[in-house]
Amino acid sequence: MARRLPQIKRVTIEDVAREAGVGRQTVSRALRDLPEIAPDTRERVLAAATRLGYRPSALAKGMRTQRSDVIALIVSDIANPFYPAVARGVYDAAEAAGCSVVLYNTDADPDRERDAIEDALARSARGVVGFFYGTPDDVLADYARSVPLVVADRELPSDVAASVSNDFASGTAAAVELLARRPDPCLGMLDSSVGVAVDERRLAFVTACAAHGFGDVSARIVQGPPTIPGGTEATRRLLSAWPEVNGIFAFNDLMGIGAVQAVLARGGAVPRDCAVVGFDDLEMSTYVHPALTTVRIDKYEHGRALIGALLSDAAESTLLPVSLIGRATT
């Protein structure tokens, strides 16, 4: 059963002009609220437009102005609970600026990251904001020449593009400081195995541990997919090799939750046998048991800031503050 009724021909600016008895240009002026127009003419045109159900074509407008009002949002996976709040922040800020949001999922694949940017270019996007895990700096810098680009959680050299990042260094330092408080601390870290340019957290961990005089901790940094099972698996490996580890700093909350599962599965208790600190502060982290101690990122604000940086059109680096949320795993 076909459901499409005969296509209604689009009402154009020309139709409105005819209906109102003016030229098309006058209609365009009225619609865009430009000053050079007689008030009564304007009213007449607006009335005609409403009467006809006129809807301006975003395509034609973009074609003419060589710029559309879409903003590309590029994430690795919207189903990853980290991104939805960011996406909502992006959306709200974009909507406030009169822009629509096109979403891309890349799964951190360099090719798909590139495809997403290319698609945004093909649509003459107003700008691109996103998380890039597989694209090298120079490629991003190159694209930044063709389209306003703001990268999240990543620093690009020499101001070629704006960036908005969270303060991983401070967050990691605070997490390590908390874990270091327990008697005879022996810390390990679960790092993400995904991404070319995200060794920031690992470096911050090493630095923070050094500040506490923990010696070389790098052997107790294990990698895995930044997911719950990934965290469980990585923790299993970590604790097999280093049973004395009693404090785990996880790349993100998902790995942190996975770590708790692994400790419990070994018959251990959290935080008695091993404390865990995550990163991100996902909604679920409050409700898991035991509730996860974590470094909070304001994901919604991150999204808003990405659009703010995009529209302000300056190649600045913004650093967003994070905060340690102590809960039951420490």
Add this chain to the structure above:
Amino acid sequence: MARRLPQIKRVTIEDVAREAGVGRQTVSRALRDLPEIAPDTRERVLAAATRLGYRPSALAKGMRTQRSDVIALIVSDIANPFYPAVARGVYDAAEAAGCSVVLYNTDADPDRERDAIEDALARSARGVVGFFYGTPDDVLADYARSVPLVVADRELPSDVAASVSNDFASGTAAAVELLARRPDPCLGMLDSSVGVAVDERRLAFVTACAAHGFGDVSARIVQGPPTIPGGTEATRRLLSAWPEVNGIFAFNDLMGIGAVQAVLARGGAVPRDCAVVGFDDLEMSTYVHPALTTVRIDKYEHGRALIGALLSDAAESTLLPVSLIGRATT
């Protein structure tokens, strides 16, 4: 510090034609892989296109064909953990069909639902899929005449638009059946206070209770926002008025998790004093404590099915199967 370098002029099909020494039409044919073209000419054109870094303009193409390759995805709030998985399903299916996805958040506001559809129309969207909570049937039916539309979890009368829904009736029946197993069952329900056309779950609950001979349960149906705090609050009210309630069926997992919190806050135990069954099966529901028994919706598949229905172009209603997942709250 300004970051925009001088805008590079767009490489057009005309430039490629000149470079390859052919007409624009030939370029168009080569690019779209149409048959009526000599193989070597095609090669030459493709080479020229690559050399020049040609990128087709989606705007111009859409303008000419009166149809763009974007699909509008309309949800109430992408930050609500129910939607991301749906969005990913929509995205994957759309990408496979060569379409981009424009995201809209409406917060279940009728005006914003309308704005979202209007924007999709302005972009000559290939189609619209979405969750509509505030828009009346006739308005949706009206829009379905202008653009392919698939509605989620909602039945539109007389085949004006395709729909893909989850089998709430079966899911609710299974949930009630499970709750009814306990000794002296006294069931209550937490219903969502949002949405014009979502009384399906409430009706299914009443029907299922009647089938078990529970008499009139409607007084034990309380409403609240479909969120964790909303569930907690609604449960508080429910249990104040009906302390004998020992089984709660929640509109969704968020309310279910909230219900558990409320029971615990009263000093009760779950499921000893009150069992809880949710709906959706969010990722977090596995990890909350006690783990939530729920009716599972395949959210990713729901997303894929929405696009499938859209592209198949038939005004069919699809009903997706759900399954009861027994965990620790029953």
Add this chain to the structure above:
DNA sequence: GTGAAAGCGCTAACAT
């Protein structure tokens, strides 16, 4: 204050 003309980049229809 208003209208007419030009053209954004592409593809469908029609030549050749």
Add this chain to the structure above:
DNA sequence: ATGTTAGCGCTTTCAC
């Protein structure tokens, strides 16, 4: 197999 013409709906430029 290839080129030419026309036009999608809008805004910019320029006349009046």
